[in-house]
Amino acid sequence: MSKIPVYKPFIDEQERKNVLDCLDTGWISSLGKYIPMFEQQFADYCGKKYGVATSNGTNALHMALKSLAIGVGDEVVVPALSFIATTNAVLYTNAKPIFVDSEMETWNIDPSLIENKITKRTKAIIAVHLYGQPVRIKLIKSIAKKHGLFLIEDAAEAHGAECNGKKVGSYGDISCFSFYGNKVITTGEGGMCLTNDRKVYEKLRMLRDHGMSKTVRYWHPEMGYNYRMTNIQAAIGLAQLKKIDMFIQNKRQIATWYDRELADVPGIVLPPRTKWAKSVYWLYSILITPECRIGRDGLMKKLHDCGVDTRPLFIPNHRMPYIIMKNHDRFYVAETLSKTGINLPSYPMLTEKEVKYVAACIKKYCR
Numbered sequence: 001m002s003k004i005p006v007y008k009p010f011i012d013e014q015e016r017k018n019v020l021d022c023l024d025t026g027w028i029s030s031l032g033k034y035i036p037m038f039e040q041q042f043a044d045y046c047g048k049k050y051g052v053a054t055s056n057g058t059n060a061l062h063m064a065l066k067s068l069a070i071g072v073g074d075e076v077v078v079p080a081l082s083f084i085a086t087t088n089a090v091l092y093t094n095a096k097p098i099f100v101d102s103e104m105e106t107w108n109i110d111p112s113l114i115e116n117k118i119t120k121r122t123k124a125i126i127a128v129h130l131y132g133q134p135v136r137i138k139l140i141k142s143i144a145k146k147h148g149l150f151l152i153e154d155a156a157e158a159h160g161a162e163c164n165g166k167k168v169g170s171y172g173d174i175s176c177f178s179f180y181g182n183k184v185i186t187t188g189e190g191g192m193c194l195t196n197d198r199k200v201y202e203k204l205r206m207l208r209d210h211g212m213s214k215t216v217r218y219w220h221p222e223m224g225y226n227y228r229m230t231n232i233q234a235a236i237g238l239a240q241l242k243k244i245d246m247f248i249q250n251k252r253q254i255a256t257w258y259d260r261e262l263a264d265v266p267g268i269v270l271p272p273r274t275k276w277a278k279s280v281y282w283l284y285s286i287l288i289t290p291e292c293r294i295g296r297d298g299l300m301k302k303l304h305d306c307g308v309d310t311r312p313l314f315i316p317n318h319r320m321p322y323i324i325m326k327n328h329d330r331f332y333v334a335e336t337l338s339k340t341g342i343n344l345p346s347y348p349m350l351t352e353k354e355v356k357y358v359a360a361c362i363k364k365y366c367r
């Protein structure tokens, strides 16, 4: 076991109390008071009307696409660089993911490259806010509007981050979140779709519950799924939500410590920082340039020996063996980020002393 992990959730008496309430009252499945409470309070927090909680973030993305009737023959624009769930959700619907390169300024999808990829078959854009740093969502929203496309936000890594003064997740037709164990807030496994559209909301609820009619029991007008969240998960989520401001404040503090310690280290590029957005630094991440002689993988090994756990950045999704691309697009920025990036320990209770220790290990080997 590493001395300093990349992540560990912070759980206290509030989660324990809520979970025990579920156990003591018997409401342990997907009915119970905590589910609508968590949905409403999380939707309020993000600035959307309706929330539909799900069993995980991948299902939230899949259900979002299905609720917009996206399927065979359709194309969905996605960033080449994301966690694989973004692309897989598109594949589950039998639509085609259309990959777009990243930009160095945000490490997210480069909006200037999107319009070139739009065809008559394009139905939606999934904008992902990677590692807590918002994508240029206003620009992407205007592109979506101009071409009559749906906008889905994948905000699984950016709960509470802000873009032009508004929370991420407030921009998309549907916004999807994950509450996996290492996300900004967690329910163990879990996810949520947010929307302002009443019809979409009802459709999502139906898809989540086997596609069952609201009025006729055991009548299923279309094929749905079992993507429900349990009351126990929601009970944990509600307790986590009470602490979200503290988590984010801590994570921003951790980022300023890392920034300070690593600012002048040769071979290290600090994470994106833009005037129009406020990152939540889900995972504080750096790039390793050739100036750091031992290279990205070498540095990760040395950090491991120091007892510091790290992760490489994601691998661009188009590289996976089961993904077939007819054209031969190259994604230079996504590839560069993927080959040179490291996620550093970023859990909300990380101390200044620990950050200094991590930075000292990096400095020792990057000179």
Ligand SMILES: *Cc1c(COP(=O)(O)O)cnc(C)c1O
Residues within 6 Å of the ligand: 056, 057, 058, 059, 082, 083, 085, 086, 128, 154, 156, 157, 177, 178, 179, 180, 189, 190, 191
């Ligand atoms: C975590 C994550 C998801 C999926 O969430 P799960 O809850 O693990 O299914 C989707 N997209 C991104 C960008 C993520 O980081």
